[in-house]
Amino acid sequence: MSAPASASVTGNAGIDLDVGWKLHPQVALRPEPFGALLYHFGTRKLSFLKNRTIVAVVESLPSHADARSALRAQGIGDDAAAQYARALGTLAESHMIVPA
């Protein structure tokens, strides 16, 4: 994904970090040198994760009770959490991730 979009551009305030999230069951995640590709077999949409950190976050979502813990496990503290929340929000908007 691109540098996190500001809420005023996309109206995306980000996902709720205090609930659990997971990849939509119809989504495949394929790691690549730059990050990863996501493909939703239902919507046929393709998405990109632009760095390895966000890939690690997304892959680890199911093993954390909530998204905030998944971020913390990757060393992302509360100050940086908002930008990741928005990045994850873009994924949620295209149904790539869903509440667990």
Next chain:
Amino acid sequence: MTSMLERPSAPVGRLVDQFELGLDAPICLTWELTYACNLSCVHCLSSSGRRDPRELSTEQCKSIIDELQRMQVFYVNIGGGEPTVRSDFWELVDYATAHQVGVKFSTNGVKIDKKVAARLAASDYVDVQISLDGATAEVNDAVRGPGSFAMAVRALENLSEAGFKDAKISVVVTRHNVSQLDDFKALADKYGATLRITRLRPSGRGADVWDELHPTQAQQRELYNWLVANGEGVLTGDSFFHLSAYGDALPGLNLCGAGRVVCLIDPIGDVYACPFAIHDQFLAGNIVADGGFQQVWQTSELFQELRSPQTGGACSKCNHYDSCRGGCMAAKFFTGLPMDGPDPECVIGNGELALAAAGEIPKSSVDHSRTGQRRTPRAPVPLTLMVRPPAKICDENPLAGMDQT
């Protein structure tokens, strides 16, 4: 058909740079299942018509699908020739979807009767793309042959009636149909389909008709304006990025994906950098001879070369270079232009200048056109397919290889 990336959700400048360096697996893989075709469209990118006797067997195709699954290729764009004329077509489609490889297949509609349409409507991971090059029979059949418009429309009707959602109508934009873009959109709306328009390249038989069929400069401008005004909901296979120099870059990945994001597997297992580049120069290897698709995709010399930083030559000094990236490699190659120069349809006009000094036009040795049918679209041929391929390529005896009882 197909070529490049459809609708990425967030195209970004820097991601483009990453893509130019290559990916572990293609995003948009085109797989031409057969060179056999019931039609003989004048601009066929694969010069199809006659089946190649070396065509891959069902088992070989399934091995490819197994590999694609291992590589996590999300979907494959199946085409040809006319892929549905293979007697194992449905077996292969089912095999692919059962192994996590989505199928999008391109067809002229010949086999899409009500029964097939119902089957498709019931399946979740198969997308259908009907080829059409005119919004009227007159314009379409001049390129695709008498009766082909009716055949395509019948397929669309059958799909729509069967409840198939979101078929694609795929149009190659030519001098004669660029004025019909609104009509194409209306046709798509009528059948609940999505319109896809793609660029004509001088590839395959396209080389023979390029001069007469490719849009004029004025029409290109018209096309760009139409895309800007109506492009929401219209797919383009990202094939019009050479028009980006007219204004804002069009949505999608604006770069040549050959060997980096896309490639072609042909009916005999040859792997080319792009379906529009079926020529020795762009042959990366063969699936059977070179250890499988993943080997070829990840290690072939041609692809390593394409993934290394490319020189834009004189184009890189143009301030539109960022959005047009020097245009389409195949368009340059098959008009005799150098790779590190302008696209023949460069909107600034540099292509036309370059064409005046162009070298000889390379001809591909791969031609499965039916004899005497490179220029004239004849009526569709009813294909009665042999169950077995011929015993030898040049067997004269029609009974060769058959049990004599």
